[in-house]
Amino acid sequence: MVTARLSPADTKTRILDAAESLFVSGGFDSMSMRQITSAAAVNLAAVNYHFGTKDALIHAVLSRKLDPLDAQRRAMLDAFESNYGAKLNCEHVLVALFLPAVRIFRSDAPGADRFLHFLGRAYTDPSPVVRDFIQTHYIETLGRFFFAFQRTLPELSREDLGFRLNFAMGALSSVLAGGNTHRLIREFTQQQGDHEALILARLSSLMVAALKAPLPGPQEASEFGAMANLPGVAQIGQVLVETTESVPSSTASAPTT
Amino acid sequence: MVTARLSPADTKTRILDAAESLFVSGGFDSMSMRQITSAAAVNLAAVNYHFGTKDALIHAVLSRKLDPLDAQRRAMLDAFESNYGAKLNCEHVLVALFLPAVRIFRSDAPGADRFLHFLGRAYTDPSPVVRDFIQTHYIETLGRFFFAFQRTLPELSREDLGFRLNFAMGALSSVLAGGNTHRLIREFTQQQGDHEALILARLSSLMVAALKAPLPGPQEASEFGAMANLPGVAQIGQVLVETTESVPSSTASAPTT
């Protein structure tokens, strides 16, 4: 509505900013309402007033950053599909998947430099509150990208593509969550001209490698089996279990192996 | 150490089992002492008596599973280096890195079927209690594997290898932490003979692809740059920035990563 004063919207934003920062630092379960409210310089009850609950607050934090990212990803995939049609290849799809995040990261929006770190945390947080939200809100876009990858990589079966995409996306999330993103990216871009393109190229090259790697057949598997059966290797970790189920009373566990 | 009765060791083990299960489900910060003790059917204070603190408890939980894994990894790398010497290749190193985990996963030890899930959680948990413990206790083995990879992949620079290893290990952890591992892996292995070898081959092929992918140069980067500048793509997510104060400010403080 009208709301002449300028304080109300500011309070919500300050809470969101503080919560986001604490979320990136230690994850959802780690951040406390008292930490959030004191960092935002608002009253403890302000969170409950504006968001209702801690779960709803993290949903708002996630939506604020992930909704625009999701929309840009879809828009970019649309643009590539319109431009290339049947000639769409998997590099195009990867660009549509990565470029929006890289652009946000390289923008001068507040907190943009921490965006990749935030993205990694959001995708790796163990809390069901976070995982369920992401898995229910951005499934549609994920399905679109899955379908696009399937079109550009017809040699992969549905299950195999799922395995590789899971692998690739997990890799990206984990790398970003590590927080080394800054140092890593700076290293590769310090003497280059087009930062955005080079970051894209680096990430995409690894992804393409994981997506296009030849599928191991029985013969490759048997090679690994031969390695595993080498003398001095075969017995390592071989669980020769004579004790049925209950492990002996030793403080330092010798069993398991 | 006398402990004639059978209860004391049992109490510790039950606590460890309950804590491990809850850790896999929701991470470190999510699991509560009351959840743990009630699941283990012991008194609330039993945890503090046997382990001292919640942090020490999770350290014990991690050590119980990760120490044997770490030892087996080192032993297997030793065996491969003895067998192959200078002819060691990066597939060998990958087998030494993965096979111990796969063997534990496929053993009939209690909770072995959840081992990969546990491993993923341990490597991705956001809590400093977990991260610091892992990074301080298993650094030595990580260094050994890094050195082994460096020998078998001399064409990669130290920094590039670090980036790719980070990528590959993050992928593995994230895939495992996802929990879909069981269903996914079962799908690919249900009608095959040598499960262990095939799982190894699958994981290794993706890792090898990520480790051996050609490093993108300026020309590849410019191709991606061209994609990003297509009509209908260039303006998506472009944060119309007129203020270009902090451009390529090389704030790279730490030289070597």
Place this chain on the structure above:
DNA sequence: GTCTATACCACGATAGAC
């Protein structure tokens, strides 16, 4: 409609009784 003070129950941790 916006914000504050405060009370409520569950959490981790500790001391001391048994």
Place this chain on the structure above:
DNA sequence: GTCTATCGTGGTATAGAC
């Protein structure tokens, strides 16, 4: 070794000030 009582802190809910 095991348990109970207790303290400070976590998320949540409400009454009331502006």
